[in-house]
Amino acid sequence: MTSHTLSTPSTTPSRIWKPTNQFFPTQNTLKTHSYTLQSPWLGSSTSRLSLHSSDNLRPFIQKHRPIKATVIFSLPTSNPERVASAEKVPKWSAKAIKSFAMSELEARKLKYPTTGTEALIMGILIEGTNFASKFLRANGITLLKVREEIVKLLGKADMYFFSPEHPPLTEDAQRALDWAVDEKLKSGDAGEVTTTHLLLGVWSQEESPGHKILAIFGFNDGKAKELKSVISEPGFVDD
Known part of the structure; x- marks a missing residue:
């Protein structure tokens, strides 16, 4: 067996081993590579570890891309003639347009590939200030109840599926928009x-x-007629 002897460095000044920045960063190096780490529980703190590149942190940082709703100015129609004669087509109210944008957003949150009539209801309720949403809430139809019923009826989407930025309308939803116009x-x-x-x-x-x-929560033809009579009044404003 070969024996290993630990030798003590010579005390000669020219041979004294000195640490280098390769192993022990200097104080200036620490200042240059300090990183601020934020935590909702611990607040903000500065780490004095020597990290040679911010790339070292990338594998440990999860980037969450927030879902955003794109601003639109009109709702889609299945009748091309309406687009050609826009002066004859009534405009959608700002609250209706916002409700539609929220419908697309809710469809994406649920990871559904399309925006259906169920999503249109959620969009109306999320906008919250329109007359239809107030009518629904007055009849016990809330966003949470509707969302829960949607999951029961349509099921949960694949957790690895990501909806497109603008989930296309289902045929039922498109007909609902055209009916409104x-x-x-x-x-x-x-x-x-x-x-x-x-x-x-x-x-x-x-x-x-x-x-x-809507039928599950007691909405019926009688309530539909009630709403229809309200919007048929001259000067009705969706407030």
Whole structure:
């Protein structure tokens, strides 16, 4: 067996071993490579570890990309002629447009590939300040109840699936939007297409998930007629 002898460095000044920055960073190096670590429990603190590159932290940092709703100025239509003669088409109210944007956002949160009539109901409730949402809440139909019923009816999406930025409308949802516009045109009123028109459009699609969910919570033809009488009044404003 070979024996190993630990030798003590010579005390000669020229041979004294001195640490280098390669192993022991200097104080200036520590200052250069200090990192601020934030925690919701611990607040902000500065780490004085020598990290030669911020790339060392990347494997440990999870980047969360927030879901955003894109601003739109009109709702999609299945009738190209309406786009060509835009001056004859009633405009959607700002609250209806916002409700639609929230519908797309909710569909993406649930990781659904499309925006259906059930999502349109959630969008109306999330906007919250429109007449239709107030009517629904007054009848015990809330966002949490609707969302829970949607999951029961349609199930949960694959956790690894990511919805597109603008989940396309289902056929039922597109018909609901077109029904709302047509109903406004029939009235002859020069006002805007509101969220109440949109809600009634959802109810008009009897085989759609949105119609079924509304029916579960007691929404019926009587309540639909009540809403229809309200929006048919001259000067109705969606507030």
